[in-house]
Amino acid sequence: MAQKPSIPKGTRDFNPQEVSKRNYIFNTIKQQFELFGFQPIETPSFENSETLMGKYGDEGDRLIFKILNSGDFLKKVKDDLYETKDSNKITDKISEKALRYDLTVPFARYVVQHQNEIDFPFKRYQIQPVWRADRPQKGRFREFYQCDADVVGSNSLWQEVEFVQLYDAVFSALGLEGVTIKINNRKILSGIAEVIGAQDKLIDFTVALDKLDKIGEAKVKEEMLDKGISESGIEKLQPLFNLKGDFSAQIEELKSILSASEVGLKGIEELEFINNGVSSLGLKTAKLQLDVTLARGLNYYTGAIFEVAAPEGVAMGSIGGGGRYDDLTGIFGLKNMSGVGISFGLDRIYLVMEELDCFPETVSEGTKVLFINFGDQEAMACIKAVKALRENGIKAELYPDAAKMKKQMSYANNRNIPYVVLLGESELNSGTYTLKTMKTGDQESLTLNDLISTIQ
Template sequence: MAQKPSIPKGTRDFSPAEVAKRQYIIQIMKTNFEKFGYQPIETPSFENSETLMGKYGEEGDRLIFKILNSGDYLAKANEVVLSAKDSQKLTATISEKALRYDLTVPFARYVVQHQNEIEFPFKRYQIQPVWRADRPQKGRFREFYQCDADVVGSTSLWQEVELVQLYDSVFSELRLEGVTIKINNRKILSGIAEVIGASDKLIDFTVALDKLDKIGEEGVKKEMTEKGISAAALEKVQPLFNFSGTITEKLQKLSVLLASSDEGKKGIEELSFICDNVLKLGLSAATLDLDVTLARGLNYYTGAIFEVSAPEKVALGSIGGGGRYDDLTGIFGLRNMSGVGISFGLDRIYLVLEELNLFPETVTATSAALFINYGNEEAFYAMKAITELRKSSIKVEMYPENAKVGKQFQHADKRGIPFAVIVGATEIQSKKYSLKNLVTGEQLLVDFEELKEKLS
């Protein structure tokens, strides 16, 4: 007996109903992206390894799926490295390509490669799958879609203001209220590292701090200590672990803490501008909050950073994030090209909408009617009506075989099709159609225009 096939852990098949719900979310995102002036692009599913490696920090690099070179990939492998079983060095000789980890770095590569064709500032959106060799768990998959909106070629902080509004606009249309858009600034984190005497360990400091909601205060302190951050530095950073108040109050506390850091003060100035204007313009579905522990582990953020949390009633964590990356295109040779962008976590947003029962019933609506097949003559008469109904964008279909009528009705029931259209000799002779409501059992004899009206 053949073994039942399976799919890799961290991946999923999607049923017609699930695809319909995903497309509902994607369409709302596309509509809002374009409403805000963003244009669509697409990039390859895999990139040259050198494009991706070293752009996400040590932890990110480990999660990149490498693609083995085609053919006899071991033939060109270094014998010494192969004998030593040094996987890190060996990978570089047998794998020259990798699946994309996110959409931002490929976008930076795209901008550099097509810089002479692009009109700056360039606002793009991109909705494509990405891959991460992560440990699968609820809301965390190895293959998932990202939905990004970025603008490059402008240093204006109005872009950050607009991106917060874009988040809010999408969540409003999805009827997803209670979302929190957390904001921080990497300059503030740099300033904190500076005033506590840990500037040389900025990455270690931010990566550990970013895990506060996952491993707690003691876990963060333990990791910082292991990375060589002193006890004295931890004592100075203690206020961050219980940093409460309004955005204005938090900014005032930061002004005191970072009084001796020019970098930190610049971060406060940028955050003040963004937060003040967002709050004055107002939000519909989301709440803006300043979170000083928000670091995001990606090395390329240089200014504002965002993370979106699902409503408290849904224990799912982040459903989006992003930030300002002034130096990202510099790694590909294009200097002084500032960018800022955000990402929506499609899969997690789907889970949140499902848990809160926020998908409209019409999203998964199937065909409006099933025409019952009584034979070729009846089927031809039915197909003429079906053809005209489809021209009016009415979703209808005919059962393909002249099977038992009970089986055909059962098929409609299982598919959730609300109407059956019965076409026999009597209907053909009178040039009409019997329309049966499969929910109420009511049956009417109608002409084509009446049929069209009732199925619309």
């Protein structure tokens, strides 16, 4: 007996209803992107390894899927290197390409490669799948879609204000009310590292701090100690763990904590500008919240950092995130090109909308009318009517086989098709169509024009 086929862990098949719901999210996000002036681009699913490696920190690099070279990929590996069993060193010899980890680094590569064709500031959006060799769990997959919007070529903090507005607009349009847009600034994190004497361990510090909501305060402190941050420095962090109050109250306390750090105070100034702009414009359903422990763990952020939390009561990780990355294109040779961007986590948004029953009933509407097949002569007349209905924007189809009536009716029921049309010998002779409403069982005899207007 043949083994039942399967798919890799962390990947999924999607049935027609699920695809319809996903497309609803895609289309809603795309509509808002374009309302805000963003233009679409696409990049390859895989990049040269050198484009991706070293851009996400050590933890990110470990999660990048490597693609083996074509042909006899072990031929270039010398015996002494092979004997070391050092996978990192061998990988460089047998793999030159990798699946993209996110859409931001490929976008930076795109900007540098096409800089002479782009009008700056360049506002792009991109909706494509990405891959991460992560441990699969609820809301975390190895293959998933990202929906990104970025602006490059402007230092203006009005871009950050606009992105908060964009988050609010998208989630309001999706009916996801009560999301929290968390914000921090990488300069504040640098200032904190400076104050506690851990400037040389900024990456270790931020990676540990970013895990606060996942592993708790005690484990975060333990990880910092393991990374070589002193106990006295960690003690100075205590006011951060206890920071409370609204945005303005937290800002005032931060000014006291970071009074000796020029970079930290600059970060506070930027956050105040963004908050004042957002407060003046107002938000529909989202709320903006300062979270000084938010780090996102990615090396390329240099200014504001965003993360979106699902509405209260929904157990889900972040459903969006992003930030400013002043130095990202510099790694590809294009200096002084500031950028800022955000991402929507399609798969997690889907799960949250399912849990909160946010999808409209019409989102999965498919075929509206099925023509019953009584044989070739009747089928030809049905096909002509089907064509007329489609030309009037009605989703219609003919059952392909002249099967038993019960089987055809069951097919319509199973697919939730609301109407069936019976076109038998008597209807052919009278030039009419019998329309049956599946929900009630009611039937009526109609001309083609009446049939179209009734179904519409």
